Amino acid sequence: MSYIDAKNLFKEYGIGAATVTAVGGVNLRVNAGEFVAVMGESGSGKSTLLSMLGGLNAPTSGSFRVDGVDVYALTSDGRADFRKKSIGFVFQNFHLLPYLTLAENVMLPLAIVKMGRKQKLATAIDALARVGLPDKAHRLPNQISGGEQERVAIARAIVNHPPIILADEPTGNLDTHTGSEIMKLFTALNHEGITVIMVTHSNEYAHYARRLIRLSDGRVVDEGTNLQSPQSRKRRRTGGKKKKRLT
16 A cells, blocks of 8 residues: 655746746645546646656656655666556556557566566456456457557556556546446446546546545645545445535
């Protein structure tokens, strides 16, 4: 289980008068097992923040720790090891290699893991089974639907059993019904104990998260518990204490 602690994160591009602040002084604590949605208009800094939380984009200033470890104080190899062990990435455009089977796509994060090919294949098929695609491991990406391709991308993200999933607009290219099915899958993974941080522009899909954070011009402008999430509704039914509602 991992917790995330970001303090006064800044990300600036350019120098002098041409400096553009993409993320400006974000403070964020995410406890293990949370489901957090990050919202905001285009250009608000959502994806930049997510890339910093994934160890991909060093902040201009501020600190970022996971379980007390200062991620950006690590060497480049150390950060790569952090990403391999701690983070599963899910992107809007799937990023599946068209000439590889679904199982081979899911196996990609296992390339540097010390295990035999048969074991890697079995591990990938197990991940595909977790996302509801146990019988399509040997198909190519162009032989399945967009929603199924997103499920493959999620299987690839969880094949190493990371404690954290970072998802950047994972439903952006999907129709409403398929998007809802993907959100139910994220909810199920979160119920297994995986921490999920998801960037989305959709109020509908954000309501699957337990906590909402809104960015504007790179800064947090609103934050609170989402009382419309499935988790919050269940907690209220069982007598849980209410917190601030974010609409």
